[in-house]
Amino acid sequence: MGRLGELEPVPRKSTVEIVYDELRSAILYGSLAPGDQLGEAELAARLGISRGPLREAMQRLVQEGLLHSEPHRGLFVITLDENDVEDVYMARLAIERAACVLLMQRNRGEAVVQLNEALQQLVEAARERDPVKMSDADQAFHEALVRASGSPRLERMAQTLLVETRMCLNALQSTYPEPEELVEEHRRLVDAIADGEEERLLRLIEEHMVDSIARLCG
Known part of the structure; x- marks a missing residue:
């Protein structure tokens, strides 16, 4: 924060960050359960967004290890033993x-x-x-x-x-x-x-x- 009373720009999240937070929260609370497949078309429709930001957000979760990719099948929430x-x-x-x-x-x-x-x-x-x-x-x-x-x-x-x-x-x-x-x-x-x-x-x-x-x- 700058000097007292000085106005500064308010941080804004990109669409990708918002979608990432939504998906991460869904995994955290179990509404996207272990083993669930993430269908692009369905999720994009539910979130009211295009597939581009959705794909980018999902790739972030793949990199973090919370989603995994199966060839010719798609992305799934990880399961833990x-x-x-x-x-x-x-x-x-x-x-x-x-x-x-x-x-x-x-x-x-x-x-x-x-x-x-x-x-x-x-x-x-x-x-x-x-x-x-x-x-x-x-x-x-x-x-x-x-x-x-x-x-x-x-x-x-x-x-x-x-x-x-x-x-x-x-x-x-x-x-x-x-x-x-x-x-x-x-x-x-x-x-x-x-x-x-x-x-x-x-x-x-x-x-x-x-x-x-x-x-x-x-």
Whole structure:
């Protein structure tokens, strides 16, 4: 932002970015389910757009790994098995561990403020015992954690993994931890950052990912 009161251009999204966000959200929430085929004509009609922006948006999702192409058949939403679940969480561990190391070198106070805001959303969702809101708040917390590292590359890599995580949870929602347990896991992460205890933070983030693998694959 410029000087106080100075007007600046408002960022605008291109049609491709809007379509990309729509498709990504549909995959995230399961309205485009694992294994679903994406028909260009149908989707273009539903979204009220031409096929050009749609194809470009779908190719972005192919590059991210959320869609895959089958020769002579078209594009499909990826499916995840137990091996994929473990791979997703171990990749998240690598990224979030690196993010934790970086954020501990930065303004921890700012990170704690942002994470406490995200934690409060999780507390409210847990109070309602709403699985979708809990998943949203859980994801928002980890997005805030990686964002606090100040690394746009880590943040970019985490985005796709968090969508894949959500796909795992959508398929295995019965394995989600109890609301109070979920809140406490995340509260301990914030406390470790606030206390400046990097070793404890790294141990907790590893336990969080390993426990999730055991819960989903057990």
